[in-house]
Amino acid sequence: MSAETPTVSKSAEALPPPTERYSVVRWLHKNLFSTWYNTLLTIVMLILAALIARGVLEWALTQARWEVITANLRLFMVGQYPISALWRIWACVALLAFLIGVSWGIWGRMQRGGAAAFGALPFVLAMITSDEPSRLALVITGIAGVVGYALSWRWGAALQRVSIIGWILYFPILFVLVSGFGASDSVLPPVPTSLWGGLLLTLLLTVVGIVFSFPLGVLLALGRQSNLPVISWLCVIYIELIRGVPFISVLFMAQLMLPLFLPGVTIDRVVRAMAGVVIFSAAYLAENVRGGLQSIPRGQYEAARALGLNSWKMMLLIILPQALRAVIPILVGQFIALFKDTSLVVIVGLLDLMGIAKTVLAQPDFLGLQAEVYTFVAFVYGVFCYLMSAFSQRLEAKLHAGR
Amino acid sequence: MEAPPRSPSPLRLSRAFWRDERFIQIAVQILFLALVIWLGSVALRNMFTSLRQQGLALGFDFLNSGAGFDISDALIAYSSSDTFARALQVGLLNTILVSLLGIVLATILGIVVGVARLSSNWLVNRMAWVFVEIMRNVPLLVLLVFIYTAFFLKLPRARQAVSVGPVYLSNRGVAVPWGEPTDTWSLYVSILAGALVTGVLVGFAMRWWQERSGRPRPLVWPPLLTIAVIAAVGWIALPQPPLTLSYPEIAGFNFQGGRVLSPEFMALLIGLVIYTAGFIGEVVRAGIQAVPKGQVEAARALGLNPARTLRLVVFPQALRLIIPPITNQYLNLTKNSTLAVAIGYPDLFAVSGTIINQTGRAVEMIAVVMAVYLMLSLLTSLIMNWYNRRVRLVER
Numbered sequence: 001m002s003a004e005t006p007t008v009s010k011s012a013e014a015l016p017p018p019t020e021r022y023s024v025v026r027w028l029h030k031n032l033f034s035t036w037y038n039t040l041l042t043i044v045m046l047i048l049a050a051l052i053a054r055g056v057l058e059w060a061l062t063q064a065r066w067e068v069i070t071a072n073l074r075l076f077m078v079g080q081y082p083i084s085a086l087w088r089i090w091a092c093v094a095l096l097a098f099l100i101g102v103s104w105g106i107w108g109r110m111q112r113g114g115a116a117a118f119g120a121l122p123f124v125l126a127m128i129t130s131d132e133p134s135r136l137a138l139v140i141t142g143i144a145g146v147v148g149y150a151l152s153w154r155w156g157a158a159l160q161r162v163s164i165i166g167w168i169l170y171f172p173i174l175f176v177l178v179s180g181f182g183a184s185d186s187v188l189p190p191v192p193t194s195l196w197g198g199l200l201l202t203l204l205l206t207v208v209g210i211v212f213s214f215p216l217g218v219l220l221a222l223g224r225q226s227n228l229p230v231i232s233w234l235c236v237i238y239i240e241l242i243r244g245v246p247f248i249s250v251l252f253m254a255q256l257m258l259p260l261f262l263p264g265v266t267i268d269r270v271v272r273a274m275a276g277v278v279i280f281s282a283a284y285l286a287e288n289v290r291g292g293l294q295s296i297p298r299g300q301y302e303a304a305r306a307l308g309l310n311s312w313k314m315m316l317l318i319i320l321p322q323a324l325r326a327v328i329p330i331l332v333g334q335f336i337a338l339f340k341d342t343s344l345v346v347i348v349g350l351l352d353l354m355g356i357a358k359t360v361l362a363q364p365d366f367l368g369l370q371a372e373v374y375t376f377v378a379f380v381y382g383v384f385c386y387l388m389s390a391f392s393q394r395l396e397a398k399l400h401a402g403r
Numbered sequence: 404m405e406a407p408p409r410s411p412s413p414l415r416l417s418r419a420f421w422r423d424e425r426f427i428q429i430a431v432q433i434l435f436l437a438l439v440i441w442l443g444s445v446a447l448r449n450m451f452t453s454l455r456q457q458g459l460a461l462g463f464d465f466l467n468s469g470a471g472f473d474i475s476d477a478l479i480a481y482s483s484s485d486t487f488a489r490a491l492q493v494g495l496l497n498t499i500l501v502s503l504l505g506i507v508l509a510t511i512l513g514i515v516v517g518v519a520r521l522s523s524n525w526l527v528n529r530m531a532w533v534f535v536e537i538m539r540n541v542p543l544l545v546l547l548v549f550i551y552t553a554f555f556l557k558l559p560r561a562r563q564a565v566s567v568g569p570v571y572l573s574n575r576g577v578a579v580p581w582g583e584p585t586d587t588w589s590l591y592v593s594i595l596a597g598a599l600v601t602g603v604l605v606g607f608a609m610r611w612w613q614e615r616s617g618r619p620r621p622l623v624w625p626p627l628l629t630i631a632v633i634a635a636v637g638w639i640a641l642p643q644p645p646l647t648l649s650y651p652e653i654a655g656f657n658f659q660g661g662r663v664l665s666p667e668f669m670a671l672l673i674g675l676v677i678y679t680a681g682f683i684g685e686v687v688r689a690g691i692q693a694v695p696k697g698q699v700e701a702a703r704a705l706g707l708n709p710a711r712t713l714r715l716v717v718f719p720q721a722l723r724l725i726i727p728p729i730t731n732q733y734l735n736l737t738k739n740s741t742l743a744v745a746i747g748y749p750d751l752f753a754v755s756g757t758i759i760n761q762t763g764r765a766v767e768m769i770a771v772v773m774a775v776y777l778m779l780s781l782l783t784s785l786i787m788n789w790y791n792r793r794v795r796l797v798e799r
Contacts, residue, residue, distance in 0.1 A: 031525035038524050045526045230432035234439060244780040245773045246738035248752065253773075256765040261446040263453045340542035347544075347745055354544060371553035378541045378549065385540035 059371075068366040069376050075360060076376070079197015079351050088177045088188070089200065090137040094144040097122065099170060101148025102163045106156050111394070119145050171211055178204065193270035197351035199380060201270070205342040205352065209277040210335055216278065217285025218324075222315065224286065225293055235286070242283035248344050251276040255348045273345045281338050288330045292323035325399060332392035336385050343381070353377055450766065457763070465762055466491070472757055474749045476665050487758055494754030495775060501668070501750060502737040502779070505675040509736060510729070512676060513683025520688045531684065538681025544742055547674040551746040555666035561657055569650050571658065577669050581662035582646035591637060591645035598633035602626040667748035671740065679736045683729060690725035691717060722794050730787035734780050741776075751775060 032042045069076070078089055104115050122142030126135045152159050178196070180188040196204065223235035242250065254276030258267055267275075296319055304314040324331075346354040357373045360366060366373075420426050454461065466488040473483045478496045481489060519531035538546075556574055559565065564573035571578040606626035613620040638644060651661025694717050702716040703709075741752040749757075755768045 031523070034523065041522075041524055042526050045524075045530060049526070049530060228428055228432050230436050234435070241773075241777070244777040246741040246752065246776055248741045248744070249769060249772050249776065252756075252765075253769050256759075257450070257769065260450040260453045260766070263449050343542040343544045344742070347742075354542075354548070368557075370549070370557075374545055374549040374553055378545045381542055381545060382537070382540040386536075389540075 060375075064372050064375075065366075065369055066372060068360065068369045068372050071366075072356075072360045072363075075356050076198050076353065076380075078200045079356055080195040081197065081200060082191060082195065085180070085189070085191055086133070087137075088180070090141070092174050092177050094137070094141045095170065095173065097141045097145035098148040099163065099166050101145040101150075102152040102159055102166070105149045105152025106160055106163060107398070108394070109153075109156075115149060119149065171207065174207070193268050196270060198356045199353050201345075201350065201355075202339075202342050202352045205270075205274060205277055205345065206335070206339045208274045209281050209338050209342070212274075212278045213281035213285055213338075214331075216282035218289050218320070220282060220286035221289035221293060224290055239283045239286050242280055243287070247280050247341050248347055250280045251344060251348050254279065269348070269350060273348060273350055277338065277342060277345075280341075281334070284334055284337075285331065288327050288334055289323065291330065292325075292327035293319065295326050296323050328399065329392050329396045332388060332395070336388050339384060339388070340381065353380060454766070459763060461766060463767060465764055465767075470758075470761075472761065474754065476668055476749055487762075490754050490758065491751065491771070494749055494751035497743075497749055498737075498740055498751040498779075501671055501675065501740045501743070501748075504672060505679065505736050505740065506733050508672070508676045509679035509683055509732070512680035513729075513732075514687055516680055516684030517687025517691065520684060521691060534677075535681045535684050538678050539685070543674065543678045543739055544745055546678055547670060547742055547746055550674050551666065551670035555670050558666075561653060564653060564658075569661075571651055571653070574666065575657065576663045576665045578651035578658045578661050578663045580648050580650045581660075583649050584646055585643055587641045587643050588645045591641060594637040595634060598630045598637070601633060602630035605629045665748070667743070667746050670746055671743050671748045671750075674742075675736055675739060678739070679732055682732050682735075686725055686728045686732065687721075689728075690721040693724050694720045719794070723791075726787065726791045726794065730784065730791070733783050733787065737779055737783060738776060 033039045078086070081089065100118070104111075104118070108115065119142065122138045122145065126138035126142065129135050129138065152163070177188070178191070178200070179193070180186075180190040182188065182190070184190070220235050220239060223231050224239065226232045226235075251273060254272045255269065258272050258275060300318055300322065301314065304318040309317065342352060343354045345352050346358065349355075351359065354377060357377050361370060361373055451461075467486050469484055470487050470490045471483050472490070474481055474490060474493050476497060477493045478500060479493060481493050516531050516534060519527050520535065522528050522531070555576070558572050558574045561571075561573045561575045564571040564575075564578070566572075569580045603626065606622065609620050609622050609625050613622065649660040651658045651663070653659075657663075698716055698720065699712055702712040707715065740750055743750040744753040744756055747753070752772055755772045759765050759768050
């Protein structure tokens with residue numbers, strides 16, 4: 001018997017799995033023409049794809065009148081925001097570019113290709129644009145980004161804290177710059193919210209929604225997990241009520257009923273819409289955060305208790321950091337959904353990107369150009385969503401690498 | 404003799420009552436509840452005062468007064484002289500119609516997309532990916548408005564309608580052949596009901612036979628065949644066919660015969676279906692990919708062919724993972740159908756908006772809308788939870 005026992009040679013044991021190397025023909029065969037029905041499918045799909053691509057390209061390059069976009073680009077970007085105050089928006093953009101540059105140099109050193117593309121973008125746009133002030137502003141933006149990147153490349157670790165504080169301060173600075181304050185002859189004369197519009201309004205709604213609904217969502221999630229029955233029940237009622245109704249009805253409620261609840265206080269339409277966004281988004285975030293909380297093993301709670309931490313410290317120092325980290329990709333997904341959902345404010349009469357699209361289509365010069373205008377709007381939304389999800393994927397990979 | 408050293412008695416642990424944890428917990432809850440009630444009552448009182456100043460009293464009596472507006476798509480008889488309540492019913496039925504049709508079609512398309520994303524054919528795989536990415540990165544509202552204004556409203560007028568077989572596309576909507584019920588229709592409906600019952604009974608019989616004999620018996624086709632045969636025999640045996648098919652024809656500026664589906668309805672349905680299908684596709688793909696490869700290999704090793712592997716091993720396991728997220732997508736679709744208001748399809752929300760504009764009864768109408776959508780959401784959740792319980796893993 002022992003003679004028949006196969007002896008495993010060392011080389012056979014250590015043999016690596018075969019790596020597949022393809023020539024073009026073999027790749028084609030394996031991926032497109034492996035069986036007769038695959039071949040059939042490939043041919044049908046090829047014809048379909050060619051037809052779609054041809055139709056779209058022919059329309060986009062020969063028939064579409066893109067001048068409706070170029071002529072109204074400022075409207076699409078900032079709405080009726082006064083031209084004399086446009087530098088404030090550009091300042092926000094340049095500051096954002098600087099912060100992105102710094103952060104990229106600190107945390108994203110590996111992605112040099114992306115950094116180069118991102119850094120070159122303002123300069124390329126500056127070359128394309130025909131408007132002198134915008135060109136100058138774009139060049140300044142580009143330089144701010146490059147300077148930030150260079151600074152962090154040189155003093156990366158030292159700048160970490162500065163950049164985090166910078167990001168936290170960015171939100172109030174953004175608001176002060178955009179809305180202004182004081183009398184109409186001050187340095188930053190106030191710009192009424194009725195003049196905010198276009199992409200600016202869409203982004204502001206999103207940012208406000210994220211900044212305010214996130215802490216609210218965390219509180220609601222903690223409340224739902226609480227072992228105090230009254231608090232947990234009230235949180236459950238809030239979360240399930242909001243999640244059970246459409247977003248547009250919450251927006252309508254904010255528009256129509258907030259003034260009834262708070263008479264005497266005049267809340268303008270944009271702020272009411274922001275309230276609606278926050279109320280709605282908080283309920284969804286709460287559920288996402290709850291998922292993270294439930295993924296924390298019981299031992300973590302017990303260990304925190306054993307170290308003598310009280311409930312607040314336990315939550316803030318032990319549980320929440322781990323729970324939030326676990327759900328970052330889901331949270332970013334929720335933020336993307338929030339960004340897309342802000343398009344609904346057009347139904348309550350605000351002039352966000354969609355609202356501006358409607359007003360542009362009412363211009364007598366550009367009647368009937370719905371396809372061009374909405375394609376552009378979809379493209380803008382698509383770009384931002386894509387950037388957010390790409391960022392989320394990088395973040396996820398980085399967090400997993402740390403494990 | 405020394406007095407024993409005084410040690411703190413273990414019984415004297417009682418602290419001041421405000422440091423007792425149970426007391427703190429109860430106090431916190433009472434305070435929180437009081438705060439919520441106080442805020443709520445202030446808000447409500449303010450609301451009542453401002454409503455009184457506007458000369459409005461809360462109540463639903465106005466629902467019985469005449470609506471005075473027309474609704475283009477109504478499933479039940481409706482005219483502008485009917486009441487607001489009737490108008491709301493029309494809107495609710497439209498919402499239910501769009502949601503149900505949307506759920507069914509989005510599920511079918513979503514499964515196709517999800518399977519295509521897993522296809523070994525590179526081209527199919529990439530095309531499904533492009534579809535999913537477009538759907539996931541563009542807001543539904545933009546999609547709906549695009550389909551409505553840039554496609555359906557751009558179609559030629561009825562006279563120059565584009566015909567695809569018996570179907571006509573024009574800016575009036577999509578004209579399709581439609582069955583007109585004749586006198587024997589109601590009789591035929593009861594025959595169909597009978598066929599359905601018989602089919603179910605046959606299904607039970609086959610299952611019983613399988614369990615008794617211990618051998619696999621066909622479970623799917625005998626009941627279906629039974630239903631089909633009874634339905635066909637009934638159709639032929641009746642003195643007059645229960646449905647006559649009427650084809651649309653261009654007549655003047657409009658269509659005659661058939662059924663014209665409004666551009667608003669079609670745009671809403673198509674938009675909801677393709678948008679949700681993008682999301683369902685991803686859910687299906689994730690569910691199927693989550694089934695361990697060993698399961699497929701084990702099934703093949705047991706001698707199951709690829710089709711049976713998919714049907715008996717992969718799919719039941721994937722289903723468990725797919726159902727909860729797909730339920731969410733169904734709920735989203737129902738809630739998203741409110742975007743009908745942006746393209747003028749009279750669903751519940753759009754009708755309520757019109758009523759608010761006409762009567763100023765914002766509080767009541769928002770309450771009605773929220774209550775109805777809550778109930779629809781609850782109903783969908785209940786059905787899907789029941790289904791989920793049926794397919795989930797039965798553990799010992």
